[in-house]
């Protein structure tokens with residue numbers, strides 16, 4: 001059986017001591033989980049290691065940690081897989097599987113200390129209670145409570161059950177798969193900058209009710225999530241939450257759905273300028289093919305001469321001056337329009353805007369990462385039941 005070195009981050013805020021790395025070597029089969037290894041060390045060597053766990057089956061969400069820099073479930077991560085992971089680089093091993101196996105694993109997880117090294121740290125963006133245990137109440141659960149995480153039933157309440165169209169339930173199934181492990185919260189870049197951001201898990205939970213036709217408060221929920229400056233427009237599309245999630249919830253995708261329904265369907269113009277900024281971005285690409293940054297700020301605020309734009313333009317002058325000084329921008333580029341959108345860009349816009357309805361893809365449910373094979377004629381009717389719902393473009397052809 002291979003040797004693994006577990007490098008566990010130890011910290012007890014009560015002690016007044018600084019955090020430190022605690023190394024333990026353990027012999028275990030590569031199919032064992034990181035949690036198995038931690039529990040073995042805890043049972044045989046040091047019972048004081050703090051780790052939270054319950055089901056050990058990837059269901060309860062309590063064993064969230066960072067393993068070689070990436071958040072995930074300790075009980076759901078094999079030792080051999082963790083050892084292949086280069087620190088901080090996500091799930092993909094460096095090089096092929098053969099390279100990353102066994103003694104040849106010099107690049108991927110083995111290191112200066114000899115055996116295959118697996119670092120285990122507490123999740124980020126949440127305060128540490130002790131060692132690998134973070135305070136989920138202080139951050140994660142507080143944000144979940146913020147989005148009213150229960151159904152606000154539509155009146156009149158039917159005598160028996162509500163009848164919900166199958167495709168609507170398929171639509172919210174992806175967000176319902178969340179096990180509240182906090183892995184997405186741990187790696188959210190927006191939360192690092194703005195700890196008040198509602199965050200990926202809470203906003204995925206919000207979509208679960210916004211997308212449910214039994215909920216009476218869809219508009220109020222969307223207005224609230226748009227108007228809050230730490231709401232849906234605070235996400236920077238970094239994709240970290242998608243990469244971190246062990247259940248394929250795709251939190252960023254749920255946030256984008258909230259934005260589409262709030263902005264395009266419900267026409268909610270938030271005071272944070274999020275919707276106008278998105279709209280200005282699209283129009284900028286339509287016109288220039290590539291993003292012309294100099295126009296983006298003024299257009300997001302209604303145009304260069306709009307009273308809303310003036311303070312924003314004045315505020316951005318130091319950034320512009322720095323960009324000019326470093327050669328990232330030239331006066332010609334700022335004032336002119338060096339790009340013109342080629343016909344291909346126009347064709348893409350025409351095709352997307354020419355559709356009668358918007359299709360929300362739900363890869364988690366359909367199970368296809370690439371285009372699915374054409375259905376057999378006999379299976380077509382059955383397959384149709386699993387298709388994602390179509391949303392009519394309420395403003396098709398309308399421009400702002």
Ligand code: SF4
Nearest residue numbers: 188235236238239241
């Ligand atoms: S995509 Fe948005 S919500 Fe997800 S981690 Fe990045 S900033 Fe956070």
Ligand code: SF4
Nearest residue numbers: 178179181182184245
């Ligand atoms: S969305 Fe995924 S990563 Fe985030 S809390 Fe839910 S299961 Fe965990």
Ligand code: FES
Nearest residue numbers: 054056061063075
């Ligand atoms: S112990 Fe329950 S998900 Fe890991």
